[in-house]
Structure formats: C-alpha cells, structure tokens
Amino acid sequence: MTRQALSIGIIVFWLLIAIAGILQPPDITHIDLQGMLQAPTTEHLLGQDDLGRSQLARLVYGARISLLVAVAVTLATAILGIFIGAIAGWVGGAVDHLLLRLIDVFMAFPGILLAMALAGILGPGISNLIIALSVVGWVSFARLTRAQVFAMKNREHVLAARSMGVLPHVIVLRHVLPLISAPLIVEATYAMASVIIAEAGLSFLGIGIQPPEASWGLMIRDGSRYLLIAPHMVLVPGLALASLVFAVNSLGDVLRDRNDSKMKHRTTLHNKK
Amino acid sequence: MLSFVLRRFFSALLVVFSVVMLVFFLIHLIPGDPVDVMLGESASSADRRALTRALGLDLPLYQQLQAFLSGLLKLDLGNSLHSGIAVSEILYQRIPQTLWLAIPAFLLALIPGIALGLLAALKHNRRTDRVLQMMAMSGLAIPNFLLGPLLVLLFSIMLGWLPVSGNASAVHVILPALTLGLSMMAIIMRMTRSTVLEVLGEDYIRTAIAKGAGTGRVVYQHVLANTWIPLMTVMGAQIGALLSGAVVTETVFDWPGLGSLLIESIQKRDYPIVQMTVLVMSIFYVLVNTLTDIAYAWVDPRIRLHD
Numbered sequence: 001m002t003r004q005a006l007s008i009g010i011i012v013f014w015l016l017i018a019i020a021g022i023l024q025p026p027d028i029t030h031i032d033l034q035g036m037l038q039a040p041t042t043e044h045l046l047g048q049d050d051l052g053r054s055q056l057a058r059l060v061y062g063a064r065i066s067l068l069v070a071v072a073v074t075l076a077t078a079i080l081g082i083f084i085g086a087i088a089g090w091v092g093g094a095v096d097h098l099l100l101r102l103i104d105v106f107m108a109f110p111g112i113l114l115a116m117a118l119a120g121i122l123g124p125g126i127s128n129l130i131i132a133l134s135v136v137g138w139v140s141f142a143r144l145t146r147a148q149v150f151a152m153k154n155r156e157h158v159l160a161a162r163s164m165g166v167l168p169h170v171i172v173l174r175h176v177l178p179l180i181s182a183p184l185i186v187e188a189t190y191a192m193a194s195v196i197i198a199e200a201g202l203s204f205l206g207i208g209i210q211p212p213e214a215s216w217g218l219m220i221r222d223g224s225r226y227l228l229i230a231p232h233m234v235l236v237p238g239l240a241l242a243s244l245v246f247a248v249n250s251l252g253d254v255l256r257d258r259n260d261s262k263m264k265h266r267t268t269l270h271n272k273k
Numbered sequence: 274m275l276s277f278v279l280r281r282f283f284s285a286l287l288v289v290f291s292v293v294m295l296v297f298f299l300i301h302l303i304p305g306d307p308v309d310v311m312l313g314e315s316a317s318s319a320d321r322r323a324l325t326r327a328l329g330l331d332l333p334l335y336q337q338l339q340a341f342l343s344g345l346l347k348l349d350l351g352n353s354l355h356s357g358i359a360v361s362e363i364l365y366q367r368i369p370q371t372l373w374l375a376i377p378a379f380l381l382a383l384i385p386g387i388a389l390g391l392l393a394a395l396k397h398n399r400r401t402d403r404v405l406q407m408m409a410m411s412g413l414a415i416p417n418f419l420l421g422p423l424l425v426l427l428f429s430i431m432l433g434w435l436p437v438s439g440n441a442s443a444v445h446v447i448l449p450a451l452t453l454g455l456s457m458m459a460i461i462m463r464m465t466r467s468t469v470l471e472v473l474g475e476d477y478i479r480t481a482i483a484k485g486a487g488t489g490r491v492v493y494q495h496v497l498a499n500t501w502i503p504l505m506t507v508m509g510a511q512i513g514a515l516l517s518g519a520v521v522t523e524t525v526f527d528w529p530g531l532g533s534l535l536i537e538s539i540q541k542r543d544y545p546i547v548q549m550t551v552l553v554m555s556i557f558y559v560l561v562n563t564l565t566d567i568a569y570a571w572v573d574p575r576i577r578l579h580d
Contacts, residue, residue, distance in 0.1 A: 101287075104284070104288065105287075105288050105291045105292075110512075110513030110514075110516050110517055110554065110555070110558050111513070112513075112517040113513075113516060113517055113520070113535075113551060113554055113555070114295075114551070116517075116520065116535065116536075116539070117299060117535075117539070117547055117551050118299075120539030120540075120547065121299055121539075121544075121547070193413075197416045200416065200418070201416060201417075201418055201521055204418040204521070204524075205418075205520070205521065205524055205536050206536070206540060207536070207539055207540070217418065220418060220419055220422065221418075223422070224421075224422040224425075224525065227422055227425055227426050227430055228430055231426055231430075234419070234422045234423070234426070238415075238419045238422075238423065241416070241419060242411070242414045242415050242419065243414075245413070245414040245416075246410060246411065246413075246414035249410060249413055249414060250410060253410075
C-alpha cells in the first residue's frame with residue numbers, strides 16, 4: 001500500500017509539473033554565459049547548463065516531452081496491438097496464422113534497434129520519434145489480446161451474444177475487452193516505462209528530440225560532457241528520469257500482483273466447485 | 274528432434290528474409306527523395322545524379338532489389354557513402370570490439386543475476402528479498418545512458434581508478450561492461466526470482482521436502498534443474514537488450530564497436546552502413562534465439578512433442 005502510494009505520488013508530481021509547464025511555459029532557451037555550468041544557487045535552484053540556461057526550466061519542459069511521448073506511444077501501440085490481436089484471436093484460421101507470423105517477425109527482432117534506424121531515417125522531431133516507437137511497440141499488446149480473446153471466445157455470455165446475432169465488433173468491444181482489461185492495463189503500465197526510457201535514450205543518442213528543445217535524455221547527453229566540472233547537469237535530469245521510471249514500473253508490479261492474486265483466487269474457487 | 278530443428282531453422286530463415294526485406298525498404302521509407310535528404314537542398318544536380326546512380330536509385334525497384342540480394346549472397350555489402358570503404362571491411366573491424374564488450378557484460382549479468390535471483394526467491398518476502406528487489410527496481414530505473422556517466426563520475430572522476438573512455442587497454446573494458454551488465458543483471462535477477470518461486474510452489478518440491486531431503490539437495494536437484502530451462506529461453510530474448518544496450522554504452526564510452534557505428538552512420542546518413550549494421554545485429558539475434566530454442570527442446574522433450 002505504501003509502495004503504491006509512493007509510486008502514484010511520484011507520477012502525479014511529474015504530471016503536475018508537466019501541466020504547470022504547459023500553463024506557464026518555461027523559458028528554455030534563455031542563454032546566460034555568465035552563469036555557464038553554474039551549480040545550484042538560490043536564483044537557479046537546479047543550476048545552469050553549458051550555455052547558462054536554467055536547468056529547472058529545461059527539466060519542467062522535459063517532463064512534458066517525456067510524458068507526452070509516453071502517453072501518445074502507449075495509446076497508439078495499445079490501440080493498434082489490441083485491434084490486430086482481437087482480429088487474430090476472434091477470426092482465427094488463416095488470418096490468425098498470418099498475423100501470428102507478422103507478430104513472430106517483430107518479436108524476433110530487437111525492437112529498439114528498428115526504432116533507432118527508423119528514427120534516424122525519418123529524421124529528427126517529436127512526431128517522427130512517436131511514429132518510430134509506435135511501429136515497434138504494438139506487438140506485446142497484440143500477443144496478449146490474441147491469447148485472451150481466444151480464451152474468451154467460447155464463454156457462455158459471448159456465445160449467447162453471438163447466437164442473438166450481435167455484430168462481432170460489438171461483442172469484442174462490449175463483452176470481451178472489458179473482461180481482459182486488467183492484464184492489458186498492466187501491460188500498458190510497463191510499456192509506458194519502457195517508452196519513457198526509449199525517448200530519453202534516443203534523445204541521448206541524438207536521434208530523438210533535437211536542440212534547442214529540451215528533453216531529459218538530451219540534458220543527460222549535454223551533461224555527460226561536463227561531468228568533471230558540472231555533475232549537476234547529469235544528476236538533475238538523471239534523478240528525474242530514474243524516479244519517474246521507478247514509479248511507473250513499481251505501479252506496474254503492484255497492478256500485476258493484484259491481478260495475479262485475483263486470478264489465483266478465481267481458479268481456486270472454481271476448483272472447489 | 275530433426276523435424277523440430279528443421280522447422281526452427283526454416284522459421285529463422287523466414288525471419289531473416291523479412292529483416293532483409295525490411296532493411297532494403299528502409300531506404301525507400303524516407304519521405305521524399307533520399308538523395309535530397311542525404312545531400313541537402315543546396316546540392317548541385319551533378320552530385321545528385323552521381324549519388325542517385327551510386328545508390329542505384331535510377332533503376333526500377335525490382336532491379337534494385339535483385340542487385341541488393343545478389344550483393345548480399347556474394348557478401349558484397351556495398352561501400353560507405355562517406356569514406357568509400359567497403360562496408361564488409363568496416364564491419365570486420367567493428368564486430369570483434371562489440372563482442373569484447375558484450376561477452377564480459379553478459380557473463381557479469383548472468384552469473385550474479387541468477388545467484389541473487391535464487392537467493393531472493395529462497396528468502397521470499399524476507400528482508401534479503403526486499404532489499405534485492407529494491408536494488409533490481411533501481412537497476413531497471415537507471416538506463417545505460419545514465420548509469421554510464423554516473424559510473425564515470427564515481428570511478429574515474431571522484432576515485433580516479435578507471436579511465437573515462439576509449440579502448441586502449443583491458444582496463445578500459447571494465448566501466449563499459451559494468452554499465453551494460455548491471456541493468457541486465459537486474460532483469461535476469463527478477464526473472465530468476467519469479468521462475469524459482471513458481472518452481473517452489475510445485476508438488477514435487479513439497480514431496481521432496483516431505484521425504485526429508487535437505488535444503489541444499491532440494492535446491493540443486495529439484496529447483497535449479499527445473500529453473501534452467503524456462504530461464505534459458507527468456508535469456509535468449511535478452512540478447513536483444515544486450516544489443517540495444519551496446520549501442521548506447523558504446524556511444525557513452527566512445528567504444529569503436531557496431532553500436533557506435535550505427536549511431537555515427539545514422540547521423541552522417543550513411544545508409545549502406547545503417548542497413549548492414551541493423552542486418553548483422555538482427556541475424557545475430559535470430560541465430561542466438563534459434564539455438565536457445567533448439568537447446569531447450571533437446572533438454573526438454575515435452576517442447577518438441579508439443580510444438
């Protein structure tokens with residue numbers, strides 16, 4: 001319970017920071033060469049970077065980028081993956097076989113590598129970054145949905161709906177998806193953590209968010225050149241990134257454990273009957 | 274068994290072929306004319322024509338594909354757009370460097386990862402388990418590109434024990450291998466822990482304990498023997514994390530391997546190198562996974578009979 005409260009607290013904190021950054025856009029490009037590489041002071045609470053820009057302002061802006069990309073990519077991959085997985089699981093037969101082959105090909109390929117190549121080839125920018133990460137991210141949702149839909153297909157309430165002539169997409173949306181939402185939400189939580197790392201990673205490598213914009217990964221990249229004299233340039237965005245990923249991952253663990261114990265409970269009840 | 278091996282190899286070939294096609298079409302995915310993208314708007318028309326011809330982009334698509342495939346079969350991987358050096362020669366120089374980094378990192382992740390995971394599972398829900406779990410969660414939350422600079426800050430700058438970057442001597446491999454290995458260690462530890470916990474819940478473990486077998490005997494003969502197999506397949510998938518981790522780690526430490534080559538050539542828009550680096554990494558990944566699948570089936574007959 002405390003762990004859950006802690007992770008939700010951290011996520012809400014960064015969410016509020018991101019929203020604050022939208023309502024009151026920070027000045028992330030104001031250059032102050034006098035304050036170059038300045039460690040935290042009362043005027044600049046988190047210090048200044050190699051061009052004397054405010055680390056606080058860039059951190060706030062970075063929170064927005066990180067969460068925006070995470071939410072956009074997770075939504076896009078979840079919708080695409082659930083759509084493909086539901087078709088494969090529901091229709092079955094040759095369609096399922098074909099889609100399963102497609103999933104296999106994507107699984108048999110280190111996704112982030114493809115995302116790197118795609119992001120590099122599509123060119124820099126936030127929308128290309130979202131596209132590149134979405135192209136490779138849908139597979140896990142598709143696999144999960146396929147297996148779950150397959151298992152649900154012959155449940156009594158689904159058979160009843162089918163015999164009453166309810167259209168397939170209505171059955172899947174109204175009678176199947178709500179029942180399999182718990183594992184999908186767990187999957188989405190983990191996916192979000194890995195997208196946050198992937199965005200920061202690609203920006204760190206120079207193929208994601210481009211300067212003069214700000215992203216936590218980009219800040220770590222800039223900072224790693226000045227480790228000797230200005231370690232705060234890495235520590236500030238590093239702590240932000242690690243705390244957010246930690247919180248999202250442990251929220252995933254909490255949700256998964258709760259879901260697992262619910263499932264176990266269900267099967268034991270079933271066996272007793 | 275033979276039919277299982279043949280089927281696995283056939284599906285691996287299919288995947289490799291799909292990757293080859295994907296890699297071929299990567300260059301055609303670029304919105305607009307790739308020549309414009311490579312040379313910029315201001316290039317002279319002579320230069321553009323020369324590059325178009327060099328890339329074979331003036332030919333019809335099926336001829337380009339044909340040339341690409343026959344080049345691959347002859348191991349002629351094209352030349353770097355930048356330096357003109359044969360891509361195969363560049364890869365030949367870079368691949369050993371990546372292995373020299375990845376193998377120590379993998380061992381570093383594997384051995385302590387399994388040991389600590391086993392320990393955490395045996396001490397399930399006790400303090401040792403909680404501490405180890407917390408460490409693993411922190412390991413997962415600190416990606417390579419953050420861990421690398423942090424390790425440099427600690428060991429090179431504050432303590433002055435290890436070099437910052439480069440690959441001049443054996444000492445240089447320590448920090449990059451730690452960077453690459455530690456986060457993988459966290460993943461392997463978590464996987465081992467959950468696999469062992471599952472095995473511990475099995476009836477045969479209860480029977481063994483009821484028969485009066487000592488803890489050591491139960492762990493070695495019953496738990497480990499049944500943990501190895503599921504763990505092995507998940508480990509194969511970790512090769513993907515190893516490869517993408519290598520890309521980041523090599524960039525952090527200026528390590529002249531395949532990963533830094535990929536990033537350099539993406540930035541220079543040197544597409545023949547990008548294509549081939551992605552291809553080499555994918556083939557390696559598919560190969561390792563196919564071999565683990567086969568090893569898995571060889572050890573556990575249930576798999577090859579079921580599949």
